[in-house]
Amino acid sequence: MTEKEKMLAGDLYLAFDGELVEERNQAKSLCYELNLLHPEEDLRAEVLAELLPNSLDPWIEPSFFCDYGYNITTGKNFYANHGCVILDGAPVTIGDDVMFAPAVHISTATHPLNAKQRTDGLERALPVSIGDRVWIGMGAKILPGVTIGDNAVVAAGAVVVKDVAANTVVAGVPAQYVRDVPEDEESA
Template identity: 55%
Template sequence: MTSLSEKQKMVQGLEYFSSDKQLHQDRERAKQLCQQFNASAIDKRKASRAIIKTLFEAGAGAWIEPPFFCDYGYNISVGKQFYANHGLVILDAAKVTFGDNVMIAPGVLISTATHPLDHLKRNKGIETAHPISVGNNVWIGMGAKILDGITIGDNAVIAAGAVVNKDVPANTVVAGVPAGVIKHL
């Protein structure tokens, strides 16, 4: 019986040690690529796009304004005509999938990672991660935070400053801390 690597555990949503050597190397690679992207000259957008496509799967017309930060990159997939404004952070220990025509305002945090409530496990460096899925035609407002395990339905709008800790139905606007439906579209 072979045991799972920490990376396999992470991707499968099991408890894993983020201090694992392979995961550390993977994060270092992503941080180097983010640093290159963030330092790219404005007139070198084609080269910047190549860096993004090295980090993750990006559909036609996808663009991110620097600075951008992620943990691994290989767990991120963005659809066509994806746009993210300055300061997007994606902690992608699990899959983060965006549909087509998604717009993200400045300063948004999307995190698949979480820590155990049990302080003994937490102090040992154990983490878990749960996928996040964002549908088509979604607009995520400035400073919003999307927590682990969330699904956001098509055409949804996440208001500025919202903290999304439960699934968002399609065709709704959510706002607040924690975010709740304030309008049906």
């Protein structure tokens, strides 16, 4: 297996493999281009289409950074505010009508606890899945292997280390259940 195949399979892989470095550099070049566009230039959609070929017309404010881009899939009406970072060694799937506040970070990358494996350059990537109509608050961090259910709300500053049930609000470090999402505005 190539290092890329290992990465996509969730196995330990060498992150500094030539093919992966080249692909990250390509994504970083596109992020650079996106982040330097003048706000009135009408090129954002073109750059995002190249950077995120598996996404449905996302709206992403600069600055935005990702590792590969091709592992990110967004549904319709996805919005990410300034300072979003997605480390997408594994698939990151984002549903419809999802909103990210400023400085949301998602990482699929994780490193072995074994020091020798880490110093040898090995890492692993685990997928992240975010359902429909999810709101991720400012500065929240989503860690590898996490699934967030439909309609969930992740509070500002939360660090999500385990799955979040649909229709719930989580907050804190590590993120914990706070309450169910209200069914109507009167109970919000």
